[in-house]
Amino acid sequence: MTVVTGTSATGPVGFACQAFAALSLDPPLVLFCPQRTSRSWAAMAPAGSFCVNVLAEDQREVSAVFGKAGADKFAGVAWTPSPTGAPVLDGVVTWVDCEVFAVHDAGDHHVVIGSVVGLGPVRDARPLLFYRGRYAAQAELDPRGWSGGVLDTLLTWQRQSEWS
Secondary structure, three states: OEEEEEEEOOEEEEEEEOOEEEEEOOOOEEEEOOEOOOHHHHHHHHHOEEEEEEOEOOOHHHHHHHOOOOOOOOOOOOEEEOOOOOEEEOOOOEEEEEEEEEEEEEOOEEEEEEEEEEEOOOOOOOEOEEEOOEEEOHHHHOOOOOOOOHHHHHOOOOOHHHOO
């Protein structure tokens, strides 16, 4: 699970996003797919940047808060600004800071492509997974168990030095 965050005229905004993927190594690009009706995406889009926060297995409550419409999602959630100013949530496995490269309409969603401008450090934690309508542990999905290296399976590049 990821939480995509950004800034708006009224403050920080964000939403839980399952549709996130690495797209390109050269140049380093990622993508996510918000619903066309997403108020959070509409609010952050004009800023031209966003941050993808990769949630840790112990952040189910954070995922639930950012997965609901309405209330102030940042109340009680500690964060710091990324280099582009988008919120980096405390406790995440890692984060990917991006500038908007392109936005394409795709049915009832947008495909937002981001140019990676920064990567956060990787916390020694398992990522939060959502599979078949519920949160799942890595060991439940892979009988071989957890292999470590979240970036090995999440992003196509493993170290910032490989793309800078």
